[in-house]
Amino acid sequence: MMNNQFLKLSLIIWLQALWHFNLILGGTVQTYLTDDSPVPQPIDHEIYSNLFTYAHLIDISYCISQGKKISKPFNCDLNCEKRFPNMTLVHQWCFADSVCGYIATTYRNIFFNNRTDAEENPRKCIIVSLRGTRSIFDTYKDLKANMVKYTELGRSLPRCGNDCKVHQGFYEYFQYTLNNINRYLEDELSQDDDYELVFLGHSMGGSISLLLALHYLDLGYDRLTLVTMGQPLVGNEDFVHWVDKVTGSSVKPQHNSFKRKYFRIIHRNDIITTIPRSRNIFETYYQFDNQIYLNCSSANYMPSPNQVIDCINGNNLHCIRGDISNNINRNYYESHNTYFRKLGLCGIKL
Numbered sequence: 102m103m104n105n106q107f108l109k110l111s112l113i114i115w116l117q118a119l120w121h122f123n124l125i126l127g128g129t130v131q132t133y134l135t136d137d138s139p140v141p142q143p144i145d146h147e148i149y150s151n152l153f154t155y156a157h158l159i160d161i162s163y164c165i166s167q168g169k170k171i172s173k174p175f176n177c178d179l180n181c182e183k184r185f186p187n188m189t190l191v192h193q194w195c196f197a198d199s200v201c202g203y204i205a206t207t208y209r210n211i212f213f214n215n216r217t218d219a220e221e222n223p224r225k226c227i228i229v230s231l232r233g234t235r236s237i238f239d240t241y242k243d244l245k246a247n248m249v250k251y252t253e254l255g256r257s258l259p260r261c262g263n264d265c266k267v268h269q270g271f272y273e274y275f276q277y278t279l280n281n282i283n284r285y286l287e288d289e290l291s292q293d294d295d296y297e298l299v300f301l302g303h304s305m306g307g308s309i310s311l312l313l314a315l316h317y318l319d320l321g322y323d324r325l326t327l328v329t330m331g332q333p334l335v336g337n338e339d340f341v342h343w344v345d346k347v348t349g350s351s352v353k354p355q356h357n358s359f360k361r362k363y364f365r366i367i368h369r370n371d372i373i374t375t376i377p378r379s380r381n382i383f384e385t386y387y388q389f390d391n392q393i394y395l396n397c398s399s400a401n402y403m404p405s406p407n408q409v410i411d412c413i414n415g416n417n418l419h420c421i422r423g424d425i426s427n428n429i430n431r432n433y434y435e436s437h438n439t440y441f442r443k444l445g446l447c448g449i450k451l
Contacts, residue, residue, distance in 0.1 A: 148364075155299075156441035162203060171193055201232050227297070231278070231306030246268060257323070259343075278309055298324060298326070299327075331367070333373055372425065372433065396409075
């Protein structure tokens with residue numbers, strides 16, 4: 102029998118989905134669909150392989166709750182120490198069983214740790230991973246869709262402008278999280294000049310990871326990679342265009358390159374990646390052009406390389422935009438939680 106946390110998570114997904122469809126039927130939806138969508142392109146094979154590792158590291162964040170933690174050096178119920186034998190836990194946190202995550206570091210190549218021919222990677226890799234929601238309390242934040250002004254630091258990045266706005270609930274959680282983790286991250290970053298800073302997140306955790314990544318990118322930490330899976334929409338058109346520009350969304354994804362820093366992974370029929378919708382008719386949430394699309398059934402948690410494609414832009418009808426405009430399925434939970442593995446089950450007894 103599923104425990105209460107699992108039921109709560111399912112209810113959250115249902116409420117989000119129901120709200121989304123109500124707005125489609127009676128509210129405002131972007132209507133600039135076209136029939137000249139670019140043909141999605143297959144991604145680099147190494148990027149494809151890396152996504153399985155990123156998904157594992159994201160899934161580990163679900164091992165953290167108010168009553169459960171990862172133990173040092175890096176032990177959890179998802180084979181943490183075996184798969185990442187040289188990873189060291191730095192910090193973990195959880196706000197009222199809502200936004201939870203961890204910071205961990207390694208000097209080993211995270212993509213080859215489980216191979217006999219693994220080579221030492223002298224570059225320090227700093228992982229920041231955040232999970233999605235698991236409590237009814239988060240429903241309020243998830244659906245608290247009013248926008249607030251986004252304020253960047255204005256140091257290393259160009260200004261976003263006075264009209265950039267983001268989701269109020271996500272922005273608040275970003276600020277809470279930043280206040281909690283900043284001293285740990287700054288300490289780790291100050292120890293090594295040769296580093297890679299990796300932000301990861303699923304669902305709402307992906308939205309917060311995006312805002313965190315932008316903050317540290319603006320501080321000048323440009324050897325940065327951001328990977329989100331099932332991430333909801335975050336801001337208005339000005340914000341989205343700015344993010345696509347500063348993170349290199351138009352650059353072809355390549356392994357071991359920081360020209361494209363952001364990889365937004367979207368599973369077919371995952372409607373959470375198309376919400377929220379603002380209640381204010383003068384505010385519209387926009388899709389990022391940055392979309393790597395898993396064109397497979399939610400029953401298949403190991404897509405083949407030709408099923409993982411770069412959508413080129415956010416309005417591509419061959420990708421999530423086409424799913425929504427046609428006939429999305431009703432298996433919300435599976436579509437939202439199947440990203441190279443079944444996410445979110447750590448600590449849940451079925």
